[in-house]
Amino acid sequence: MTDLVAIIANGIVYGSIYGLVAIGMTLIYGTMRILDMSQGSMVMIGSYVGWWALAVHGVNPVLALLLAFVVAFIFGTATELVSVQPLLGRRNDVDFEMVTFITTFAVAILLTNVALQHYGPFQKNVPPIVHGNLELYNGVSITYHELTMAGLSVALMGALGLFLARTRWGFAIRAVAQDLDAARTLGVPVTRLYPVTMGLASALAGVGGVFLGALYFASPTAGDLPLLLALIVVVLGGLGSLSGTLYAAYLVGLMQAFCEVKIGTTWTLPILYGAILLILVVRPYGLRGTPSETRL
Amino acid sequence: MTGALSSLSAMRWAAIGVAVVIAAIFPLVYTDPYYMTIIVTAEIVLILNISWNFILGMAGVWNFGQLAIYALGAYGSGWLMLHQTWLPLWLAILAGGVCSAIVSVLLAFPTLRLFGIYTSLLTFSFAQVVQYVAVNDPRGLTGGSFGYPTVPPLFSTLDQEAYLRNYYWTCGAVALAACFAVAWLRQSHLGISLRSLRDAPAYAAARGVNPRVTRVVAFGLSGFLAGIAGALYLSFEQSFTTSQMGLTPMSIDVTMLVIGGLGTVTGPLVGTAVVTAIQTVLIDYPGWQLTILGAVLLVIVVFIPGGVIGLLARWNSRISAWVAEDTG
Numbered sequence: 071m072t073d074l075v076a077i078i079a080n081g082i083v084y085g086s087i088y089g090l091v092a093i094g095m096t097l098i099y100g101t102m103r104i105l106d107m108s109q110g111s112m113v114m115i116g117s118y119v120g121w122w123a124l125a126v127h128g129v130n131p132v133l134a135l136l137l138a139f140v141v142a143f144i145f146g147t148a149t150e151l152v153s154v155q156p157l158l159g160r161r162n163d164v165d166f167e168m169v170t171f172i173t174t175f176a177v178a179i180l181l182t183n184v185a186l187q188h189y190g191p192f193q194k195n196v197p198p199i200v201h202g203n204l205e206l207y208n209g210v211s212i213t214y215h216e217l218t219m220a221g222l223s224v225a226l227m228g229a230l231g232l233f234l235a236r237t238r239w240g241f242a243i244r245a246v247a248q249d250l251d252a253a254r255t256l257g258v259p260v261t262r263l264y265p266v267t268m269g270l271a272s273a274l275a276g277v278g279g280v281f282l283g284a285l286y287f288a289s290p291t292a293g294d295l296p297l298l299l300a301l302i303v304v305v306l307g308g309l310g311s312l313s314g315t316l317y318a319a320y321l322v323g324l325m326q327a328f329c330e331v332k333i334g335t336t337w338t339l340p341i342l343y344g345a346i347l348l349i350l351v352v353r354p355y356g357l358r359g360t361p362s363e364t365r366l
Numbered sequence: 367m368t369g370a371l372s373s374l375s376a377m378r379w380a381a382i383g384v385a386v387v388i389a390a391i392f393p394l395v396y397t398d399p400y401y402m403t404i405i406v407t408a409e410i411v412l413i414l415n416i417s418w419n420f421i422l423g424m425a426g427v428w429n430f431g432q433l434a435i436y437a438l439g440a441y442g443s444g445w446l447m448l449h450q451t452w453l454p455l456w457l458a459i460l461a462g463g464v465c466s467a468i469v470s471v472l473l474a475f476p477t478l479r480l481f482g483i484y485t486s487l488l489t490f491s492f493a494q495v496v497q498y499v500a501v502n503d504p505r506g507l508t509g510g511s512f513g514y515p516t517v518p519p520l521f522s523t524l525d526q527e528a529y530l531r532n533y534y535w536t537c538g539a540v541a542l543a544a545c546f547a548v549a550w551l552r553q554s555h556l557g558i559s560l561r562s563l564r565d566a567p568a569y570a571a572a573r574g575v576n577p578r579v580t581r582v583v584a585f586g587l588s589g590f591l592a593g594i595a596g597a598l599y600l601s602f603e604q605s606f607t608t609s610q611m612g613l614t615p616m617s618i619d620v621t622m623l624v625i626g627g628l629g630t631v632t633g634p635l636v637g638t639a640v641v642t643a644i645q646t647v648l649i650d651y652p653g654w655q656l657t658i659l660g661a662v663l664l665v666i667v668v669f670i671p672g673g674v675i676g677l678l679a680r681w682n683s684r685i686s687a688w689v690a691e692d693t694g
Contacts, residue, residue: 153664157668175620347491347492350484
């Protein structure tokens with residue numbers, strides 16, 4: 071019973087944060103057919119912003135989160151302008167998915183190493199957003215920081231859903247996801263929409279980075295593990311499927327919590343990747359993915 | 367010998383011959399151990415890149431698990447070198463290739479139903495699993511992140527100069543053979559099948575190319591070569607750490623392939639040479655190496671999509687068109 075409570079509580083906490091980081095990747099893939107490898111770097115940038123604001127300057131946590139959102143948004147937009155925008159005109163000449171996979175990967179290498187140059191390899195402690203913890207059951211406790219993280223992640227994902235369902239920009243993003251050429255014909259400004267989409271996704275990852283920074287550390291490679299987990303989540307859910315990403319995020323969170331409680335931390339990633347191998351063999355497009363072009 | 371090899375003009379053959387002879391004589395003249403070590407390492411990386419280019423560029427299968435295959439070649443041959451000492455070392459290296467080929471073929475099966483990005487994620491997952499298992503290996507077969515235990519080297523009776531020279535020749539010969547094999551395969555039935563499956567999978571399948579068999583064979587060949595490269599690396603460097611299959615070497619190798627030109631025969635050669643040169647020049651600024659390589663990768667992909675070889679080919683055709691215009 072104690073184990074079960076611990077697994078479920080941790081699983082939901084992990085699942086929420088993975089959902090937040092992975093939903094950006096899904097949004098980008100669903101809209102632009104780009105597997106954005108720089109999302110991990112956005113998490114890294116978010117944790118450095120969190121460290122800079124919270125530990126160095128003692129800023130109000132809400133302000134720190136907002137700052138991370140804005141900074142990551144700017145970086146995400148810049149990444150799109152550098153690594154995707156020049157390729158848009160050549161969509162038909164090059165293998166777009168492959169090439170953008172490589173360019174965003176190049177951006178990730180760049181950002182990681184610039185951070186390494188600037189901040190050095192040492193880990194920086196990021197203070198938690200909220201202190202204290204909540205006793206759940208028989209010695210199982212959960213920190214308020216984790217609780218805030220889960221709550222805010224869910225809230226942000228809900229806000230993203232509303233944004234996509236209700237606003238003009240949301241309509242435009244969904245239209246592009248459904249049919250790029252038709253959306254263009256009807257006047258959707260794709261060259262402006264792409265940077266905004268990527269910026270938005272990166273901003274979510276950046277906010278996730280502030281939370282994750284307090285759980286782990288801020289370091290140049292802080293984005294690697296979130297990126298690997300986000301990859302697992304998006305593949306499991308089916309690339310480009312928002313609902314699939316949510317299911318998969320909680321599934322992965324619960325699986326990770328289960329592994330940590332029952333088997334041991336070192337085996338978590340191999341087991342998750344093993345699960346992916348199996349799922350992809352049975353369902354080549356993930357749990358909720360569709361082979362056709364109808365996504366989001 | 368058919369196809370690419372016979373289509374080369376006598377001039378080209380002469381040029382290749384001269385280049386090979388110069389490369390073969392080179393270590394007799396030049397003996398600086400520091401740079402020789404870098405060159406031999408580059409040769410080994412070149413073998414790996416040829417194998418990766420074959421599956422990634424020529425077959426168009428997004429295999430991002432090649433470094434794990436490479437590592438398994440090293441571990442497989444290393445086990446033979448340490449524990450089956452009756453076996454000649456060169457046979458152990460060859461066995462490393464066979465071991466990798468088998469794993470690679472096994473990896474090919476789950477990817478058969480996948481396309482594009484999903485293939486890359488599955489193979490990448492595979493590589494991650496291999497790396498984690500190797501790092502956390504409970505029985506000490508891999509040496510974990512501290513590296514593989516020292517294995518007996520080839521040419522152990524020679525002094526350092528001759529030792530390096532012999533490794534240079536061995537690895538160079540393997541790389542050369544791999545280059546020719548790929549050039550020949552490219553024009554062979556298999557190569558044409560692979561390229562047609564890459565460019566128009568449905569049409570190729572409709573014309574009777576079996577996608578499954580072709581892909582499995584391509585994985586096997588590429589895996590064999592990667593395994594040989596891994597075994598040579600272990601034999602030459604006397605160590606193999608799990609960081610050899612991490613993200614950093616992977617990004618360097620991808621940079622090499624993209625700079626040279628994916629899917630071309632000589633691309634890996636050019637890419638490996640250029641990137642190794644950049645790394646060697648920047649050896650005193652280790653932090654800047656990857657920053658600059660990342661920037662170079664970005665610029666090449668965005669502005670020179672075909673890599674250096676593609677650029678040269680375009681210039682070449684432009685010049686010959688210009689000459690033809692002039693004479694005709």
